[in-house]
Amino acid sequence: MKFENNNKEVIKRITKRSLKSNKVRNIFTILAIVLTTFMISSVFSIGISFLKNYKTMNLRLQGNKATTFLEKPTESQINKIKSLKLHDSIGYEINVGKVVLDSLTKNKTSILIRYSDEEDYEKQMKPCISDIEGKYPEKENEVMASKKALKFLGKGNAKIGDKIKVPCNINGEVVNNEFVLSGYYTTYGIIEDAGYLLVSEKFVHTNNLSLEKNGTLFITIKNKYKNTASDVLNKEVSLKDNQKFNFNYDITNDTTETMMITIVLISIIALFIVLSGYLLIYNVLYIAVTKDINFYGLLKTIGTSPRQIKKIVKGQAIRISIIGIPVGLALGAIVSFVIVPVVLDAMNSGNYSAAMPSVVSFNPVIFIATTLFSLLTVLLSCRKPAKIASSISPTEALRYTGSKTKKQKKNRKSTNGGKLYKMAWYNVFREKKRAILVFLSLFMGIITFLSVNTFLNSISVENYIEKYVKNDFILTNESGEGDKIDEAIINKIKYIKGIKTVNTSKSSYLQLEMNEDVLLPAIKEVYKRFGSTPEDINEILKSIEEDPSKLSTAVIGIDDELITSFNEDSKEKIDIAAFKSGKLILLDSWSYGENYKNIKGNLTIKNVDTNDSLNAEVKVVNDNENVLPSGLPAELTLPTIYVSNSALEKLDSNCINYTLYINVDEKYESIISNKLKNLSNKCGVDFESKVEETKGFNNSQIVMNILGSGISIILIFIGILNFVNVMITGVNTRVKELAIMESIGMTKKQIKKMLTFEGLYYAVITTLFISTIGMAIIYGVYKLTKEIADYAAFAFPIVPLALLLIFIFLVCLVTPTIVFKLLSKNSVTDRIREE
Known part of the structure; x- marks a missing residue:
């Protein structure tokens, strides 16, 4: 009968002294644990912070969390929508009017006045803005302004409590109002030339404005109903003749795949770190055990049980972890709060960098999970060495070589x-x-x-x-309205020293003629992507038949040099001569999906004001190299249409200059950059360098x-x-x-x-x-x-x-x-x- 001894204090003493006698081993093991803990916590801190900030950026660019809208809703319609329980939140905004100032007209900017109810402001608008100071207006004479609006008014340094006098166009009448600033905030919408003033509910009632006459209902659909909400709402809610649900494309849908791929990459890196850390800790402990194998064999001879030897090996590993894991977590915390913001700032460079926050998402779960994970790694790593130390006999310990004895093959030649x-x-x-x-x-x-x-x-x-x-500088009239880039500005740019080329793209809102070969496939494809049913698409086609003006869209004009450049870069060559003469129209492939090469036929573009029209053959092209300018918004999300500048000028002699592509001599680049930047600020156009x-x-x-x-x-x-x-x-x-x-x-x-x-x-x-x-x-x-x-x-x-x-x-x-x-x-x- 075997009686196991019970010498807990002795085992603890042996564990402690064994640690002291293996200082080099301890340093290696602590280093391995610190590196593993530090890297796991750092990678997940950076990854989670990036994903959260990326999501915030896309919300800010979207402008409002709501993705479904209904203009001028009635009380019964609102109650019906609420009863369907498809929503996370339902708020509304009332369009009050706009500020009327010569400076705004001159700078081609605007300030819109509106009212947001509590639900819209708190749940749909707040997540998309930042730097909120003060509070939403409650009194009739209070106003909350976007910083952009204050800048347009020349009140960029205004403080809460300051008085602001603005002439407002409300219900068709211009009234001078004096407001008290109750708060301000920062907006991030893609439209750069619009500011906002938010007024109180009392102001709305005083001016006889209402949701049914002047407002829009904003609905944030629950994620699980996003694909079916349009069908349910159109079926269950009775609409008036001039009403329809607008389903705004949710920008966060575009980012889901990117976020998933980012998570996969982070997980792969974390897995490599964990495995590498495990291998290092395992090897260090394995080396320590094999080096001290004689010592463990001698312990066996004096009555130490296998269980007690395992305790000695694991006890050493745990004591080392108590030092290594906190040090690794401390380094990880330093990285999280010092280096992560720098990394996020660096990753945010680009057109929308201002919308991307650099907030560190401190999540205690990361550090708790890292601690448990590191401890588990250590325990798994020491499992095999502990088993070796506990199972070896004193005799085997004396002749241990670190490998199992193999049976020699027969007739093995000694020379071989x-x-x-x-x-x-x-x-x-x-x-x-x-x-x-x-x-x-x-x-x-x-x-x-x-x-x-x-x-x-x-x-x-x-x-x-x-x-x-593709170009050194680009000036773009993003709104596509008002002649912000007139011929005088173009001539001024051409005469700047160091300018080599200036290519112009023009635009004009014209009307298309419906046809089954070219436009119908695009409309069906796009609305199918947005989750519309065949019945919805039929309703859209019926509304076009009743009101052909719905087919109005921005037609983009391209100059000869730009279309030549596009043809050189594109894999799909076009007939340059036909395009320049107006016999060929180009359409962007995005609206057609993968089958865009099968689209053939003619398209008619009309100027309803002059009755001039252009009928030409179409070619759908995929602008992979991003040579052509992007399109402008259209009511029915029609494909972007490109014609030659000369053909567009024949259709509309008042077409505006949309984009300037400027290339310069390298030695004058910095000087020209400053001049063009100042010019773009004065004109109110977008500037890219x-x-x-x-x-x-x-x-x-x-x-x-x-x-x-x-x-x-x-x-x-x-x-x-x-x-x-x-x-x-x-x-x-x-x-x-x-x-x-x-x-x-x-x-x-x-x-x-x-x-x-x-x-x-x-x-x-x-x-x-x-x-x-x-x-x-x-x-x-x-x-x-x-x-x-x-x-x-x-x-x-x-x-x-x-x-x-x-x-x-x-x-x-x-x-x-x-x-x-x-x-x-x-x-x-x-x-x-x-x-």
Whole structure:
């Protein structure tokens, strides 16, 4: 009968003293735990913060959380909509009027006055604005203003309580009103030339305004009903003749796929970190156990049970974790609150950078989960070493070499087995699990580095510029209304020193003639994407038949140089001569989907004011290179239509200049940039500069390179550390074996050569893995990157791969001989006798 001793205090003392006697081991283990904990918390902090801020940005650009609208609703309609319970929130806005000032007309800007009820303001509007100071107006003479409105009024420095006098057009009458500023806020909508004044409910009642006469109902549909809400609302709610539900396209739908891909990438990186951390911790503890295996064998001889030995090994690991995990979490917290905002700022460069916040999402769950995950990793890592230490007998401990004894093959020739490269091959795989762990660790570190490098090179500034920035400067009249870029401005720009070319794109709102070959497929395809049923589409077609003016849309005019440039870049060539003469009309392929190449026929464009018309053959084109200007809003989301400038001027002699594409001499770039920026501010048009976009993108690239390379280098360091640990263990546990081989005639030079072969095998096999599986992973990373950024171009990391492999080969070839040299200073006799 076996009685287990109960020496808890002794076990604790042994655990503590064993820790003190292995300071180097402790440093390695603590470092492994700190790195694993730090990297897991950092990656998830950056990832979650980015995803939340990205979602906020898209809400801000959308302007309002609501995606369904009904103008001038009645009380019964509102009650019916509420009873359907499709909504998260229902609010309303009343259009009060607009501010009338010569300065606004001159600068081609506007200030709209409106009232938002509590539900609309709190739940639908607030998530899309920021920097809110003060409160929503309650008194009749109070007003809340967007900062843009205050800027347009010349009151940019106004404070809460200040009086603001504005002439307001309400119900067709201009009335001078004096308001007291109750608050202000920042807007982020895509329309740059509109500001807003929010008035109180009392002001609305005083001016005899109501929801049914002047308002719009805003409905935020629940996610689970987004695809069916249009059918239910149109079926269940009785509408008046001039009413219809408008289902605004939810911009957040476009970002769902991007967010999912980002989550996948973050998860892959986190998985690599966890596995690499596990391998490092496992190897360090495994080395510690194998090094002290004689000690555990001696403990067995004095009555220590296997369970108690497991407690000693696990107790050491847990005590080390108590130091390593808090340090890793502290470093992760520092990164979260110091480096993450910098990273997010860098990632936000672009047209909508102001709308993207740089808020750190401090989530305690991340740090709690990281702590548990790191602790679990440590416990799993020490499980195998603890099992080895607890199960070994004192006799086995004395002759333990770190590998299982294998049955020798019969008739094994001594000359064949005596070759150094074959002996090295046998030694590498004598402990298969250990070899696989080293290969995995080296492979993952290198592949992570190369994957990050591929990701960053694929989204390089050069690729972005080549895809999206074809010209040095672009001036755009985004509203498409009012002649903000007149001929005098164009001539002024042309005479600026250093200007090489100025290409003009024009626009005019004209009416299309309905036809089944060209327009009908586009209308069906687009509304099908928006979730409309065949019955809805029939209703739309019926409304067009009753009111052909619904087919009014902006026709974009293209000058000769721009269309030539488009034809050079496009894979689908067009008849340039036919386009220039007005015999060919181009349509953007977005509205037609994948079958756009099958669209053929003629299209008629009419100017209803002059009765002039143009009937020409159409060609649907895919502007992948973004050479052509983007289209302007149309009531029925019609395809963007392009004709030559000369053809458009014949249809409408008053067509406006929509976009200017300006290219300059490089040495005058900065001077011209300042002049054009000032000019664009005066005209109220959008200004884009290749220099500014490149600068902003370069800043983001630098930060992302530092962050990505930092994570990758740490993982490579973990892989190298694992290899070095394994080689130290391999040589250390074989000191006696190598001494015996030396005693029977093997020279030190031959031993070093054999160990060098071992290192070479590690390097070569790792290289083979990288050249096969690794290349597939790298290409997969590029494909994911392409989904996130359509301008990404595959860049094979030849130079980083070559430098990395050279480094790996050097480490793998040099480490074994250095370890042997350090452990073979004593004589052969002393090494054979050493316990």
